[in-house]
Amino acid sequence: MYKRMLLCVTSATPKDVVETAVRLCFKETEVQVLHVVHLLNDFVRKEVSKEFSWIIDTFKKAGIKCDLEIVESTDVKNAIISFAKKNSSDAIVTGVIPRKGLLGFFSESISDYVVKNAPCTVILVRKAGQLA
Amino acid sequence: MHLSILSIGPMLAFVVTIYLIFKHPTIRIPFTKKYIYIDYGFAPIIGLIVLFATFSLGINTVTRGIIGGAGVKPYSIVILIMSLSYICVSLDFTGFFEYLSLRVARFSKNSSKRLFLYFFLLTAFLSLFTDNDTVILTMTLITFYMCRNAGINPIPFLFAQFFAVNIFGMTLYIGNPTNIVAAEFYGLSFTEFAKWMILPSVVAAALCMFLIWMIFRRSIPSRFKPSPIDPSSAIKNRSGALFGSIVLGLTIVFMSLPSSLTHAPLWGIALFFALVMFLHDVVAYRSGISNISSRVPWEIVPFLIGLFIVIESLASTGWTELFGSQLSKVSWSPITSIFAVCFLSSLATGFMNNYPMTLFFVRAFQSSTFTATHTAKLGSTLALIAGSNLGANFTLIGALAGLMWAKILSDKGHPISFKEFSKYGFLIMPIVIIVTCVVLSIELMIL
Numbered sequence: 130m131y132k133r134m135l136l137c138v139t140s141a142t143p144k145d146v147v148e149t150a151v152r153l154c155f156k157e158t159e160v161q162v163l164h165v166v167h168l169l170n171d172f173v174r175k176e177v178s179k180e181f182s183w184i185i186d187t188f189k190k191a192g193i194k195c196d197l198e199i200v201e202s203t204d205v206k207n208a209i210i211s212f213a214k215k216n217s218s219d220a221i222v223t224g225v226i227p228r229k230g231l232l233g234f235f236s237e238s239i240s241d242y243v244v245k246n247a248p249c250t251v252i253l254v255r256k257a258g259q260l261a
Numbered sequence: 262m263h264l265s266i267l268s269i270g271p272m273l274a275f276v277v278t279i280y281l282i283f284k285h286p287t288i289r290i291p292f293t294k295k296y297i298y299i300d301y302g303f304a305p306i307i308g309l310i311v312l313f314a315t316f317s318l319g320i321n322t323v324t325r326g327i328i329g330g331a332g333v334k335p336y337s338i339v340i341l342i343m344s345l346s347y348i349c350v351s352l353d354f355t356g357f358f359e360y361l362s363l364r365v366a367r368f369s370k371n372s373s374k375r376l377f378l379y380f381f382l383l384t385a386f387l388s389l390f391t392d393n394d395t396v397i398l399t400m401t402l403i404t405f406y407m408c409r410n411a412g413i414n415p416i417p418f419l420f421a422q423f424f425a426v427n428i429f430g431m432t433l434y435i436g437n438p439t440n441i442v443a444a445e446f447y448g449l450s451f452t453e454f455a456k457w458m459i460l461p462s463v464v465a466a467a468l469c470m471f472l473i474w475m476i477f478r479r480s481i482p483s484r485f486k487p488s489p490i491d492p493s494s495a496i497k498n499r500s501g502a503l504f505g506s507i508v509l510g511l512t513i514v515f516m517s518l519p520s521s522l523t524h525a526p527l528w529g530i531a532l533f534f535a536l537v538m539f540l541h542d543v544v545a546y547r548s549g550i551s552n553i554s555s556r557v558p559w560e561i562v563p564f565l566i567g568l569f570i571v572i573e574s575l576a577s578t579g580w581t582e583l584f585g586s587q588l589s590k591v592s593w594s595p596i597t598s599i600f601a602v603c604f605l606s607s608l609a610t611g612f613m614n615n616y617p618m619t620l621f622f623v624r625a626f627q628s629s630t631f632t633a634t635h636t637a638k639l640g641s642t643l644a645l646i647a648g649s650n651l652g653a654n655f656t657l658i659g660a661l662a663g664l665m666w667a668k669i670l671s672d673k674g675h676p677i678s679f680k681e682f683s684k685y686g687f688l689i690m691p692i693v694i695i696v697t698c699v700v701l702s703i704e705l706m707i708l
Contacts, residue, residue, distance in 0.1 A: 141672055167402060171494040
């Protein structure tokens with residue numbers, strides 16, 4: 130079990146990823162839900178808080194301490210690594226979308242970068258049957 | 262100059278560079294646990310290593326790639342592009358572009374048709390003087406927020422914006438870095454550029470918007486549920502936004518003045534205003550300046566310099582002369598050259614990215630084997646500018662912004678495949694390109 134978990138989310142993060150993260154926690158685990166935005170202003174802060182309130186509620190219902198962290202950066206992959214290092218995270222949980230075709234071949238994989246550069250355990254969660 | 266066995270190395274380096282521009286792999290350093298991320302800025306450096314390994318990299322090639330020759334200075338192009346980037350990044354950081362988008366969204370009241378039109382026009386306006394990445398990042402996110410709150414499908418809006426960005430990018434000299442490269446090689450000034458390209462851009466954009474509307478009209482409801490928006494909540498630094506817009510406005514004004522008045526090259530003007538903006542940012546943000554500088558696309562510096570050298574090696578081994586001689590066969594009149602170059606360059610952009618395509622074409626235009634008339638050469642340059650912008654709408658790999666756009670859509674839960682995007686690209690763009698070529702041909706005959 131992990132003391133300090135970092136859950137990376139986007140608008141496409143499925144419920145399965147959040148539920149898996151909940152199952153990996155115990156009561157004392159502190160979860161930081163991280164969303165990286167291009168520009169952080171009052172408008173974006175309000176919209177993002179509204180958008181991810183269901184994730185915070187899911188953790189709170191399970192009795193787990195959880196905070197939404199909104200980070201401003203144009204480089205998502207490095208923002209995740211820096212955040213994990215700065216906050217001494219024990220584990221990074223992130224969803225993964227296996228992509229096929231030409232675009233899949235050329236698409237940058239943030240989860241792949243996180244696996245290779247993270248200072249801690251990385252847990253990749255793939256929704257069953259998901260293929261974009 | 263004929264091709265020889267020595268010509269294989271530069272072509273191999275060119276192909277490797279293009280592949281890495283798209284692929285950007287993470288490579289493990291042998292005997293260590295460290296990884297290097299090969300981003301697009303690093304790609305031409307690997308190309309240079311291939312050139313070196315195949316004994317195709319001479320000191321003359323490197324010098325010509327950086328210092329340039331025949332009136333063209335690659336370093337000045339890099340300074341110009343980076344200076345304009347800094348001004349736009351700094352202005353973007355204040356929240357100014359998001360503020361504009363929200364204000365425009367509010368004007369549409371609750372009419373989806375108006376929202377579609379206004380977003381198209383705003384994207385067009387922003388892409389006139391900012392880089393495509395900034396416009397796409399800002400507009401795509403605002404579109405998602407707006408459509409989610411209004412309960413409407415964002416896809417038609419996103420397609421319209423992406424196509425508008427690439428079409429209006431060809432209007433002004435500073436709309437796209439590839440414009441600067443092509444214009445510098447031919448010697449087109451800021452005002453000359455605008456004189457030739459404004460009309461084709463407006464006509465192409467109007468036609469494109471009509472076609473997109475026809476395709477998606479059934480998925481756009483006539484009205485949507487209004488949600489309270491406060492545009493001022495997007496502004497992070499009000500005085501910075503005002504200062505930044507004045508600086509950007511002055512940069513455009515001074516760049517459009519004749520050089521006999523300013524007594525300064527375009528890159529000098531852009532650099533001066535970028536420094537003014539930087540000094541303002543140092544005073545205004547202090548520790549926050551690192552946040553702004555981290556947003557500047559520094560990768561463009563090694564990317565362009567490396568690409569200039571790779572293209573220079575292709576030129577010195579006969580590839581651009583070979584291509585130039587082939588282009589001459591279809592450039593026997595200004596009209597044929599416009600159609601041939603515009604279609605060839607836009608298709609090449611769709612499959613090899615607009616930067617390497619533009620550099621390769623302009624070096625071919627400079628070669629002694631490209632024997633078109635003066636008017637046909639001007640037509641070819643204008644067609645190349647159009648092709649490098651319009652071609653980015655054929656496929657998602659036509660410009661680096663395409664891959665970024667696809668990534669944002671995927672992160673927002675609306676993944677789009679290469680095939681699906683290209684389906685719309687190949688349906689709309691050939692018609693738009695034909696009309697653009699017709700307008701360019703008429704301009705060339707009349708003016």
